[in-house]
Amino acid sequence: MQALTLITRLSVASALLLGSHVALAQQQLVPAQSEVQFTARQMGVPLDGHFKKFSAQVAFDPAKLATSKITFTVDTGSATLGSRETDAELPKPTWFNVPKFPQATFESTSIKALGGGKFEVAGKLTIKGNAQNVVAPVTLTQSGTVTTAAGSLPIKRLAFKIGENEWADTSMVADDVLVKFKLALTGVGKI
Template sequence: MRSLVPVLFATALLSAPAVAAPAPNWTLDKATSKIGFVASMNGQAIPGSFRRFDTRIAFDPANLAGSSVVAVIDTGSAATGDATRDESLPGEDWFSAKAFPRATFKASQFNAIGPNRYVANGTLTIRNTTRPVSLPFQLAVDGRQARMRGSLTLDRRWFGVGQGQFAGTEAVAANVRVDLVVNATR
């Protein structure tokens, strides 16, 4: 029986699922990266962006199983260029930035959908509400430099963004497009 134990142990090791090695880390270029959004109020497009955010990126197109991303967005940094609107966005009706200062996107599942095209499947948390989201993106890697562009549409009501008189969609549309440009160095 003793001679069978090493054989069983070796068989168990060989049949165990392989754990992917971590992908290389990338450093965000904050000066040239952008998280933008386009909302609609009374049928008129309202573009804006978040001025402060950071990321932890570990990504390798050849090692999607070992890749991961965490993006943390300062909800109080939302800006549209209109002083009245920018003053109200961090307030309780919208992002409630005092109570919920950060929105977080986390992804550790990636799928290739074409040449230099991927989908990051993860979760987005805004106002303490977490929902699954899929972010399609294009990626261009040139040596130690990478440029990612992605876009997705969210229903703001999923996260409770827009309370009180803004809870409905009469004045402010439910859908908000989020556009990302991420430049990073390995």
């Protein structure tokens, strides 16, 4: 009888774990409502661009932040500054080196609740094979079935070897780049 009770408890626990895993696996990015932008400065003038292709794998449970995980991937070849000449330069080895490094990735290592729908997401950002630990403040808002994660992340482009050789001169192109993101997700529980 005790063995049957133990098996029943293990079965229920397994079902709950699998059920929560299935619920988390159903979280999906809504690309049409999402965007990843960046602002750089060339000779003091802001240049705004964005990435056209990106994806996210999200397993986020606000009640279980220790087991929540976010992986975000950007296709570096989809970067655009809106100019045919500039866009032709971005995939080259000096900038994103798309043939060798077609993707940039962010993998979370921890998520901390700050209250009021605000979170601090720490993780590893890898661009052109160069990894840096970063922390991004993220604000979550919910409307119907869609949860929007919005935030910004300042980075130093030279830490990732973006703009090498003659473009490493920060008097021409500033080292500071601001990455802004808005990710619309479905399947996230109530925050």
